[in-house]
Amino acid sequence: MQDNQNNDNKKTSTQSSTEAKTKKEYKFGGIQEFSLEKIEEAILEDSVYLDVFAGSDLAFKENIRPLENVLTAVSKLNCISYDYKTTEFSHKNFPVARQVGVIAQEVKSTFPELVRLDQEGDLQVNYSQLSTIALQAVKELTTLLEQSNQRIAKLEAEIEKLTNAH
Numbered sequence: 001m002q003d004n005q006n007n008d009n010k011k012t013s014t015q016s017s018t019e020a021k022t023k024k025e026y027k028f029g030g031i032q033e034f035s036l037e038k039i040e041e042a043i044l045e046d047s048v049y050l051d052v053f054a055g056s057d058l059a060f061k062e063n064i065r066p067l068e069n070v071l072t073a074v075s076k077l078n079c080i081s082y083d084y085k086t087t088e089f090s091h092k093n094f095p096v097a098r099q100v101g102v103i104a105q106e107v108k109s110t111f112p113e114l115v116r117l118d119q120e121g122d123l124q125v126n127y128s129q130l131s132t133i134a135l136q137a138v139k140e141l142t143t144l145l146e147q148s149n150q151r152i153a154k155l156e157a158e159i160e161k162l163t164n165a166h
Helices: 002-022 036-044 072-073 106-109 128-166
Strands: 078-083 099-101 116-117 123-125
Touching: 072 128, 106 116, 106 123
Parallel strands: none
Antiparallel strands: 078 099, 116 123
């Protein structure tokens, strides 16, 4: 009986060791790349729910600078809808459905840190970081709107004074 328990313990230990060797461990903030095909397949099968988290704690960062004049740069980007050339680039396993996005070359000219080359030398855009750019653009628009509202209020007050003076 004792020998059977020892054998079972050894098997469990060996299985755990083997599983640990075959499993890749990804720590929070690490990068794990997936092919577009695998992600699309998983989403279409409803077998995966994607939440993207990245290490964003201040403790992890240095050389911090605010993004400035984003609104001007964003206005140079064209948001488009398109179809992939699935026949010509069948090896890329692009989705057949209509897509929305941006042109990597345009993004590269304004936000080069959001663009990289893939293994074949084609440009890719980090769409998740575009949300930070959009957030900053909204903040800049809000500031412009507040400034405009203050100016309008002053002009209305001056008009009111002039109207009442006559």
